Amino acid sequence: MTERLYDADSYLTEFKCKVVSLYSNDDNIYIETDRTAFFPEGGGQTSDIGELGEVHVENVQIIDGKILHFVKNSVENAEKLKNQEVLCGKIDFKKRFSDMQQHSGEHIFSGIVHSLYGYNNVGFHLGSEIVTLDFDGELNEDDICKVENLVNKTIWDNIEIRVLFPTVDELKALTYRSKIEIEGQVRIVEIPGIDVCACCAPHVNRTGEIGIVRVVNFERYKGGTRVSILCGERALYDLRHKLKQNRLVSNLTSSKQDETAAAVERLKNENEKLKYDIVGLTRELLSLKSESIKADRRIIIFDSKLQGKLLQDFAISLMDKVTEFAACFCGENGSYRYCIVSKQVNLQPLCKALNTAFSGRGGGKPEIVQGSLAGSEEAIRNFLSQLAISN
Numbered sequence: 020m021t022e023r024l025y026d027a028d029s030y031l032t033e034f035k036c037k038v039v040s041l042y043s044n045d046d047n048i049y050i051e052t053d054r055t056a057f058f059p060e061g062g063g064q065t066s067d068i069g070e071l072g073e074v075h076v077e078n079v080q081i082i083d084g085k086i087l088h089f090v091k092n093s094v095e096n097a098e099k100l101k102n103q104e105v106l107c108g109k110i111d112f113k114k115r116f117s118d119m120q121q122h123s124g125e126h127i128f129s130g131i132v133h134s135l136y137g138y139n140n141v142g143f144h145l146g147s148e149i150v151t152l153d154f155d156g157e158l159n160e161d162d163i164c165k166v167e168n169l170v171n172k173t174i175w176d177n178i179e180i181r182v183l184f185p186t187v188d189e190l191k192a193l194t195y196r197s198k199i200e201i202e203g204q205v206r207i208v209e210i211p212g213i214d215v216c217a218c219c220a221p222h223v224n225r226t227g228e229i230g231i232v233r234v235v236n237f238e239r240y241k242g243g244t245r246v247s248i249l250c251g252e253r254a255l256y257d258l259r260h261k262l263k264q265n266r267l268v269s270n271l272t273s274s275k276q277d278e279t280a281a282a283v284e285r286l287k288n289e290n291e292k293l294k295y296d297i298v299g300l301t302r303e304l305l306s307l308k309s310e311s312i313k314a315d316r317r318i319i320i321f322d323s324k325l326q327g328k329l330l331q332d333f334a335i336s337l338m339d340k341v342t343e344f345a346a347c348f349c350g351e352n353g354s355y356r357y358c359i360v361s362k363q364v365n366l367q368p369l370c371k372a373l374n375t376a377f378s379g380r381g382g383g384k385p386e387i388v389q390g391s392l393a394g395s396e397e398a399i400r401n402f403l404s405q406l407a408i409s410n
């Protein structure tokens with residue numbers, strides 16, 4: 020059984036260990052050692068990474084009760100590990116400390132939610148970015164603010180975080196979260212006055228080291244609430260990025276930094292009004308254009324302004340000017356939507372021929388057909404001008 024050095028000391032970054040077994044498959048070399056400071060993946064948290072001897076440890080997992088260090092299987096790595104009985108391990112403490120900040124922050128958050136509302140944390144994920152906590156009860160915005168304030172107050176109180184290894188009798192007398200039947204020694208993480216929880220992960224020594232906890236999102240989830248938080252350095256980087264975004268929006272909208280939402284809403288409303296005005300003006304313009312078009316046997320129009328329903332409306336406005344058909348197209352780069360109308364000609368065979376010639380799709384009634392196709396304006400014009408109509 021590998022001695023878990025991280026159990027007693029979260030700040031141990033370098034250690035010596037003996038290789039117990041070493042084997043490989045196509046992807047990885049797996050190293051089992053007599054002791055390790057690498058925290059393996061588990062309980063919703065990713066594993067430590069770092070170096071073992073001269074090779075990089077990419078992942079650490081508990082498989083069949085053994086802690087295995089995963090190293091990429093390559094000729095170089097195999098050579099570096101050959102005949103090595105004792106290895107020096109070094110964990111990536113930047114990642115470890117960030118994970119400790121997130122995990123200790125999560126305990127404080129869950130402990131406070133539990134004591135205020137009685138909800139349990141039923142799902143926890145600590146990846147490389149956001150940390151998510153799932154509670155089995157609903158929290159509203161006021162609840163979230165209240166909890167966030169208390170969590171940060173706990174951080175500023177700089178309380179010692181204690182790791183306990185209680186005896187069976189001591190454990191029986193203890194009230195704590197995450198109570199599941201575990202064989203062997205149960206490890207308890209206690210934040211006095213805030214939380215007591217069974218947990219195997221490394222934590223910071225004092226709450227002050229977490230720095231800050233920010234809720235970045237919360238939503239209803241499976242009848243409860245999913246809360247996304249960021250702690251410490253991750254919260255700092257997130258705030259920096261989002262404040263920069265807000266500063267840019269403030270500059271773009273010439274508004275104060277704490278009034279950007281109102282400024283964007285004003286712009287959005289203005290934009291919607293302008294869009295509405297443009298549709299009205301386009302209709303007027305197309306009406307004038309339609310009036311100016313002379314009556315003919317066939318009329319073929321290409322116009323990029325015939326967006327949405329305007330295509331059909333414009334085609335219908337030409338219906339009385341033609342003895343055969345009026346065909347209208349809207350699009351660009353050889354890709355067009357079409358609408359063709361007629362009072363005299365059955366357009367269904369014409370539509371079929373057009374689709375066949377230009378990889379088109381669409382159809383309709385004898386007097387109106389619509390669809391889309393691909394081809395050059397010139398080729399489409401030629402095709403429709405020369406098309407023989409047999410009624």
Ligand SMILES: [Zn+2]
Nearest residue numbers: 217218219220
């Ligand atoms: Zn935990």
